[in-house]
Amino acid sequence: MKRIADSTVRRLSVYLRYLEELEARSIATTSSDELAAHSGTTSAQVRKDLSFFGSFGKRGLGYSVPELTDRIRQILGLGREWRVVIVGAGKIGSALSNYRGFAQRGFTVVGVYDNDPRKIGKRWDAQTVRDIVELEDDARRDRPDIAVLAIPADDVQGEVDRIVRAGIRAILNFAPAQVNAPPGVTIKNVNMAMELEGLSYALSHRE
Amino acid sequence: MKRIADSTVRRLSVYLRYLEELEARSIATTSSDELAAHSGTTSAQVRKDLSFFGSFGKRGLGYSVPELTDRIRQILGLGREWRVVIVGAGKIGSALSNYRGFAQRGFTVVGVYDNDPRKIGKRWDAQTVRDIVELEDDARRDRPDIAVLAIPADDVQGEVDRIVRAGIRAILNFAPAQVNAPPGVTIKNVNMAMELEGLSYALSHRE
DNA sequence: GCTATCTTGTGAAGGATTTCACAAAGTCCG
DNA sequence: CGGACTTTGTGAAATCCTTCACAAGATAGC
Numbered sequence: 001m002k003r004i005a006d007s008t009v010r011r012l013s014v015y016l017r018y019l020e021e022l023e024a025r026s027i028a029t030t031s032s033d034e035l036a037a038h039s040g041t042t043s044a045q046v047r048k049d050l051s052f053f054g055s056f057g058k059r060g061l062g063y064s065v066p067e068l069t070d071r072i073r074q075i076l077g078l079g080r081e082w083r084v085v086i087v088g089a090g091k092i093g094s095a096l097s098n099y100r101g102f103a104q105r106g107f108t109v110v111g112v113y114d115n116d117p118r119k120i121g122k123r124w125d126a127q128t129v130r131d132i133v134e135l136e137d138d139a140r141r142d143r144p145d146i147a148v149l150a151i152p153a154d155d156v157q158g159e160v161d162r163i164v165r166a167g168i169r170a171i172l173n174f175a176p177a178q179v180n181a182p183p184g185v186t187i188k189n190v191n192m193a194m195e196l197e198g199l200s201y202a203l204s205h206r207e
Numbered sequence: 208m209k210r211i212a213d214s215t216v217r218r219l220s221v222y223l224r225y226l227e228e229l230e231a232r233s234i235a236t237t238s239s240d241e242l243a244a245h246s247g248t249t250s251a252q253v254r255k256d257l258s259f260f261g262s263f264g265k266r267g268l269g270y271s272v273p274e275l276t277d278r279i280r281q282i283l284g285l286g287r288e289w290r291v292v293i294v295g296a297g298k299i300g301s302a303l304s305n306y307r308g309f310a311q312r313g314f315t316v317v318g319v320y321d322n323d324p325r326k327i328g329k330r331w332d333a334q335t336v337r338d339i340v341e342l343e344d345d346a347r348r349d350r351p352d353i354a355v356l357a358i359p360a361d362d363v364q365g366e367v368d369r370i371v372r373a374g375i376r377a378i379l380n381f382a383p384a385q386v387n388a389p390p391g392v393t394i395k396n397v398n399m400a401m402e403l404e405g406l407s408y409a410l411s412h413r414e
Numbered sequence: 415g416c417t418a419t420c421t422t423g424t425g426a427a428g429g430a431t432t433t434c435a436c437a438a439a440g441t442c443c444g
Numbered sequence: 445c446g447g448a449c450t451t452t453g454t455g456a457a458a459t460c461c462t463t464c465a466c467a468a469g470a471t472a473g474c
Binding site for chain 1: 452
Binding site for chain 4: 212214215248249251252255265266267268
C-alpha cells in the first residue's frame with residue numbers, strides 16, 4: 001500500500017473522535033461536510049483522506065456512522081489490545097494512564113518503571129513501580145508493544161536504547177530531547193517546550 | 208514578512224535546545240551539519256530555516272553559538288516574560304509547571320483555575336487554586352498571555368470561550384477535543400490519544 | 415598573495431499535500 | 445418514471461515544503 005502521510009493519520013484520529021460522539025448520540029449518518037466542520041478541515045480533505053483506504057460512503061447520502069467508525073478503528077489498528085509500559089513514574093505517565101480514552105481504545109498498562117529507589121516498590125495508580133533495570137527481563141514475559149517515555153531530559157537516549165533492546169518497537173516520547181532509534185522502531189515526540197515556543201512565536205509575530 | 212511554516216518554527220525550537228547545550232559546554236561555534244545531526248534533519252534544511260530570518264553564519268566557518276542562540280531566542284519571542292494561566296488543576300498542568308525548562312524560557316505561572324469545589328482554595332505547586340469563574344476578572348489585573356487548558360474533554364469549547372473573553376490570545380490545549388477559536392487567537396493542540404493512535408497505526412502497517 | 419579547503423546562503427528542481435472542480439451515483443418527490 | 449437535488453470519489457491544478465547543487469565568501473597554510 002502507498003505510504004500514507006502522517007497528517008492523514010492524525011486527521012483520521014480526529015474524525016474517529018467525532019464519530020464516537022455521533023454514535024453515542026445514536027445518529028446514523030454523517031457527511032464529509034459535517035466531519036470537516038467538526039475537525040477543522042475541509043470536506044474535500046475528509047474525502048481524500050478516506051479515499052486512500054477505500055470508499056466508505058454513499059453518494060447523495062453520506063457515511064453510515066457505525067460503519068465508518070468501524071472502518072477507521074480498523075485502519076488505525078484499534079481492533080486489538082496494545083500493551084503499554086510507562087517508563088518514568090511521574091505525573092505525565094499518570095495523567096496518561098488515568099485518561100479514560102486510554103483503556104477505552106484498547107491500551108493497557110502492563111508495567112511502570114523508574115530508576116529512583118524512593119519510587120521503586122511503591123504503589124502508582126493500579127501498578128507497583130518496578131526497577132527500570134528489570135525492563136528487559138520483564139518484557140520477555142509481558143510482551144509490551146509500546147513504551148511511554150516520560151523522564152527528565154537526562155540520558156533519554158540510554159533509556160531509548162534499553163527499550164529497543166527489550167524488543168519494543170513503538171515509543172511515545174515526552175522528554176524534551178532529540179532521540180535516534182534504529183529503523184523499524186517508530187517514535188512520536190510530544191514536546192511541550194516546543195509547543196509553548198510555537199505560541200510565543202505566534203504571539204510575537206502578529207501584525 | 209513572509210509566512211513561516213509551522214514545521215520551521217518547531218525545528219528552530221530543536222536547534223535552540225542543542226545550542227543551549229553547546230553554550231553550557233562553552234563551545235563557541237557550530238555548523239549547519241552539526242546542528243542537523245543533532246536535530247534529526249539535514250544541513251540544507253537548517254540553512255533554509257535560518258535564511259527566512261537573515262544570515263547569521265560565516266561562510267567557511269559556521270555559526271557563533273552565542274550569537275545564533277540569541278537570534279533564535281529573539282525569533283521565537285523568548286526575550287521576554289510570558290504570563291501563563293493554567294486552567295485545570297490536574298496532573299498535566301502540574302507536570303508542565305514543574306518542568307524546569309518552563310521558567311527557564313521565561314514562562315511564569317500567574318494563576319491556576321479549576322471548577323471543582325474540592326480543589327478551589329487548595330495549594331497546588333506554588334499557587335492557590337482559584338475558581339474558574341474568576342478568570343475573566345483576574346485577567347484584567349494579571350494580564351496573562353497564554354492559557355494552558357488541561358481539563359477533561361467535556362465542555363472544552365465553553366472554557367475556550369471563557370479564555371478568549373478574558374482577552375487571552377494563545378491557548379495550549381491538552382484536552383482531546385477539537386476546538387474553534389476566533390481569528391487572532393492561536394491554539395496548539397497536544398493530543399495524547401492522537402499520538403497513541405499514530406503509533407497503533409504504525410505498528411499495524413509494518414510489512 | 416595564491417591555492418586549497420571549508421561552509422554558508424539560495425535559486426531552482428523535485429516531491430508531497432491540499433484544494434479545486436466535476437462526473438457519477440444515489441435519493442426524494444411529484 | 446423523470447427531473448431536481450445531494451454528496452461522494454477522484455483526476456488535475458495549485459500550493460507548500462524539502463532537497464539539490466553550486467557560486468560566493470571566508471579561512472588557513474605555504
